[in-house]
Amino acid sequence: ERIPAVTHVDGTARIQTVDESNPLLHRTIGRFAERTGVPVIVNTSFNTAGRPMVDSPRDALECFGSAPIDMLAVGPYVVRRRP
Structure with a gap:
């Protein structure tokens, strides 16, 4: 419900995780989470x-x-x- 843009019509999602091995993207997602409360970005x-x-x-x-x-x-x- 919080992130409908990533949810398929059948309720599933194709997620990918990011860890510190990609520091720029990891930090970007962390900062986005701090501002929005949502630790997810959509990659399209x-x-x-x-x-x-x-x-x-x-x-x-x-x-x-x-x-x-x-x-x-x-x-x-x-x-x-x-x-």
């Missing part, structure tokens, strides 16, 4: 209608430039769209 495909999947940081920046995305995180970097 990154593409827009009619375009191929994003496969590199360059692809991500190009997609960000033309899609209605407010913020893009690539590794330790964050790009925000101007308000």
